[in-house]
Amino acid sequence: xDLLITLIKxxxxxxxxxxxxAYGLSLxxxxxxxxxxxxxxxxxxxxxxxxxxxxxLEWPVVLAFLGAVAAAAVAACLMQYLIYVPLAKRDADPxxxxxxxxxVVAFASYVIEFAWxxxxxxxxxxxxxxxDTRIAGIRVDVYDLSVLVLSVAxxxxxxxxxxxxxxxxxFRAVGDNPERAQALAINLDRVYLRSMILGSVLVVPPAVLxxxxxxxxxxxxxxxxxxxxxxxxxxxxxxxSGALIGGLLVGLTETIPLYxxxxxxxxxIVYIVAFIFVLFRPTGLVGNKRxxxxxxxxxxxxxxxxxxxxxSVESIDPTPVS
Amino acid sequence: xxxxxxxxxxxxxxFIILGISFNLLLGYGGLLSVSHxxxxxxxxxVTAILIKDHQLEFIPAVLAxxxxxxxxxxSVGYAAGRLSDEFLFIVxxxxxxxxxxxxxxxxxxxxxxxxxxxPRPTVFGQLLDTNTKVMILAxxxxxxxxxxxxxxxxxxxxxxxxxxxEDVPAARSLGKRALWxxxxxxxxxxxxxxxxGGLYAMHTLYISPAEFTLDRTVEILSITIIGGxxxxxxxxxxxxxxxxxxxxxxxxxxxxxxAGPINGIIYTLAVLLLLxxxxxxxxxxxxxxxxxxxxxxxxxxxxxxxxxxxxxAVPEVSIDLFARVVEGQETAEVKTLRSEGIGIAxxxxxxxxxxxxxxxxxxxxxxxxxxxxxxxxxxxxxSGALKADQGKTYYGDRDISSLSIERRAQLGVVRxxxxxxxxxxxxxxxxxxxxxxDIRHESLLSQFTVAAxxxxxxxxxxxxxxxxxxxxxxxxxxxxxxxxLSYAEQKMLxxxxxxxxxxxxxxxxxxxxxxxxxxxxxxxxxxxxxxxDGSTSxxxxxxxxxxxxxVASWVMFLDRGRLLTEGTPEDVMNDxxxxxxxxxxxx
Numbered sequence: 079x080d081l082l083i084t085l086i087k088x089x090x091x092x093x094x095x096x097x098x099x100a101y102g103l104s105l106x107x108x109x110x111x112x113x114x115x116x117x118x119x120x121x122x123x124x125x126x127x128x129x130x131x132x133x134x135l136e137w138p139v140v141l142a143f144l145g146a147v148a149a150a151a152v153a154a155c156l157m158q159y160l161i162y163v164p165l166a167k168r169d170a171d172p173x174x175x176x177x178x179x180x181x182v183v184a185f186a187s188y189v190i191e192f193a194w195x196x197x198x199x200x201x202x203x204x205x206x207x208x209x210d211t212r213i214a215g216i217r218v219d220v221y222d223l224s225v226l227v228l229s230v231a232x233x234x235x236x237x238x239x240x241x242x243x244x245x246x247x248x249f250r251a252v253g254d255n256p257e258r259a260q261a262l263a264i265n266l267d268r269v270y271l272r273s274m275i276l277g278s279v280l281v282v283p284p285a286v287l288x289x290x291x292x293x294x295x296x297x298x299x300x301x302x303x304x305x306x307x308x309x310x311x312x313x314x315x316x317x318x319s320g321a322l323i324g325g326l327l328v329g330l331t332e333t334i335p336l337y338x339x340x341x342x343x344x345x346x347i348v349y350i351v352a353f354i355f356v357l358f359r360p361t362g363l364v365g366n367k368r369x370x371x372x373x374x375x376x377x378x379x380x381x382x383x384x385x386x387x388x389x390s391v392e393s394i395d396p397t398p399v400s
Numbered sequence: 401x402x403x404x405x406x407x408x409x410x411x412x413x414x415f416i417i418l419g420i421s422f423n424l425l426l427g428y429g430g431l432l433s434v435s436h437x438x439x440x441x442x443x444x445x446v447t448a449i450l451i452k453d454h455q456l457e458f459i460p461a462v463l464a465x466x467x468x469x470x471x472x473x474x475s476v477g478y479a480a481g482r483l484s485d486e487f488l489f490i491v492x493x494x495x496x497x498x499x500x501x502x503x504x505x506x507x508x509x510x511x512x513x514x515x516x517x518x519p520r521p522t523v524f525g526q527l528l529d530t531n532t533k534v535m536i537l538a539x540x541x542x543x544x545x546x547x548x549x550x551x552x553x554x555x556x557x558x559x560x561x562x563x564x565x566e567d568v569p570a571a572r573s574l575g576k577r578a579l580w581x582x583x584x585x586x587x588x589x590x591x592x593x594x595x596x597g598g599l600y601a602m603h604t605l606y607i608s609p610a611e612f613t614l615d616r617t618v619e620i621l622s623i624t625i626i627g628g629x630x631x632x633x634x635x636x637x638x639x640x641x642x643x644x645x646x647x648x649x650x651x652x653x654x655x656x657x658x659a660g661p662i663n664g665i666i667y668t669l670a671v672l673l674l675l676x677x678x679x680x681x682x683x684x685x686x687x688x689x690x691x692x693x694x695x696x697x698x699x700x701x702x703x704x705x706x707x708x709x710x711x712x713a714v715p716e717v718s719i720d721l722f723a724r725v726v727e728g729q730e731t732a733e734v735k736t737l738r739s740e741g742i743g744i745a746x747x748x749x750x751x752x753x754x755x756x757x758x759x760x761x762x763x764x765x766x767x768x769x770x771x772x773x774x775x776x777x778x779x780x781x782x783s784g785a786l787k788a789d790q791g792k793t794y795y796g797d798r799d800i801s802s803l804s805i806e807r808r809a810q811l812g813v814v815r816x817x818x819x820x821x822x823x824x825x826x827x828x829x830x831x832x833x834x835x836x837x838d839i840r841h842e843s844l845l846s847q848f849t850v851a852a853x854x855x856x857x858x859x860x861x862x863x864x865x866x867x868x869x870x871x872x873x874x875x876x877x878x879x880x881x882x883x884x885l886s887y888a889e890q891k892m893l894x895x896x897x898x899x900x901x902x903x904x905x906x907x908x909x910x911x912x913x914x915x916x917x918x919x920x921x922x923x924x925x926x927x928x929x930x931x932x933d934g935s936t937s938x939x940x941x942x943x944x945x946x947x948x949x950x951v952a953s954w955v956m957f958l959d960r961g962r963l964l965t966e967g968t969p970e971d972v973m974n975d976x977x978x979x980x981x982x983x984x985x986x987x
Contacts, residue, residue, distance in 0.1 A: 161672070165675070170679065172485055177625070181621075188662075188668060189665055191661035192661035196660070196661070342505045352490075353495070353498075356490065
């Protein structure tokens, strides 16, 4: 029984990390309308920057963390201006954009392998990180608490940002109807850049915490990316809470079966569950419920509908094609 | 040096095969699947296991590998048919990772250690015991695959793939089976990747899960993009570049530990740059320039006396030619499309409420009513785009209420869309050719019959397409891309496409919108000709009362989802209540 509760705890903690990653993806998807696969590159890059600053250069953890945040922001700017903007200017097919984004992840893993070596790297862990306690009989350590506190804080802050601040409203406006937003003198390029940076920076806490918990390696970008994407799929892309719910579910799906199955099958189960969701409930758990339609939306209205990839911040419809 | 060259020459055909199969999926099908590396692995493992543990000969082993890869990928194809691009991407990444997990965890695949000591292949009793012999085998298979896929790409199936890439709802409205086609292209492409896997196992004699990961898929993707998507010989160039790169690097005295990542950095960077600055790759040609060059070539061939086209050109419908085309179609039994009490609600709003109507053959029926009355929704219900909450729909004696769009189209009920929805990237002739081709001759398997190989039926279909084009006055433009036609010509082409399917019941959603007097007259004449034989029926949604008076012999008035009345145009238009509803005030 203890094992089960520990598994649940581990699953929830990992789930929160997946949720943060997924949240960034969701934000960028709804505002920039780009499936920012390259988020995986930002993730692994910031983990390695943290490692270099905190371990190789022996900076204090907090400074190293901030350094990683800065690195993520820079990476986001580079991706925006070197990849996404040129592609958008050339009217590139969305598939081409996704391929480019995927290639950035591959490119980043090769660069990291080149600069830091192909093996794993273990970040130096400060002493206070080892402190733990028992709550209700389960071992809870600084890592668990940090994840919990950080994720909750970030979700709350993001929610406040999107609903209460002017900048956040701009995000939602641009996500909903870019032309209209532009007509209201909202600077689209600035909003796109901001949301890219903000979405990218959200992966730094997971990156840093994971670096402190376990050794890092150049290809960890892909792994977490896939989990986050599955989190979005299961949770639903309609609302930001979808990222959180999806993340938690992925975390739990990964760990709870291990009570009965050998460890190596945990991930496999997640993929099967994801596949099932995609086939039978593509909108996810809290994604927007579409009206009872059988076909693609453009068939059913009397006026030509926007392209199916058109999405709004609070109501993204991945529009599975029937 | 010799060793390197032999190794390179041995790997090259394998990667060419991978590139061709991936190109089929991405370049021609427009489907981004990131699981190719995994299916490559499935083929490799199955072949290796069958040859090593079960002493099979090469050919049955590799075919078994291809078969398993193909069958497994059908589930992905099914997902592809139902999902948008992002979701397909997600699903295929998950499949890729799941496959590698399988390789890593199963006993039979040797877990993470893989399978070593794979024996050399035996073909027809002959053991291929040297690297050179295995290399020749690989090139032979590569040649076969090249020819095979070339045929597939140029066949009706290839044309269908192109059309699905352009516009799936339009293709379905012509009766094409979009979902099944996507499943088959996935299966075919993955099976070929599986074959490449079998060859790979024979080449390296040792395989492990690490060879078939997402990195491998990215490599295959790079091969396709560098060579050029949908450029048939692209993968040849792409494979050469990607494979020769590490060999070239080894001459530059780079230490082994960094050679790997540097190799990766170079080709991912190359692909990124190509994607941004030259998306058609090294061999691909700029589609706009291709179209222009083709058009110029045709114009030169046709000679100076061809009428130059101008914007807004109205095609001349040749009535006699047209009548002959219509006659040439089989006169099937006369059927009426009718609905009984159909209704549908969206949320709380009843968009269509208890509508009972019939579209009688031999005449043009008009569906009129104010905006928002639900006319397009009725069409959607009749054509199968929407499933009715209540009521039934019949065509002839058959209850078609639960049939899909394509099934109804195959039975003869087709519809047009308000937005024209042509296959814009395809030529005028190809648009009609796709529609003319019977779906049975478009399936993947049917491309491998002797008859299909000779291509006579496809040529006959092409002839018929040209006939239709001639009767519609579009023959001179037949090699123009559909998106370059004038609006009136596009509408004509849209009608031609529907006609080409040999349908007997046409549901046309505002066919006259955006056309000027001359074009309207042409289109009206065409419509009248279509119903002249008495077995075909047309129902149009129309706003212009003038048009209704000119072409329709029966009018149905819809308001707020209900069929208020029906009758001859005079009756309906002289009814003061209806006029009040329609114009918002008494006239």
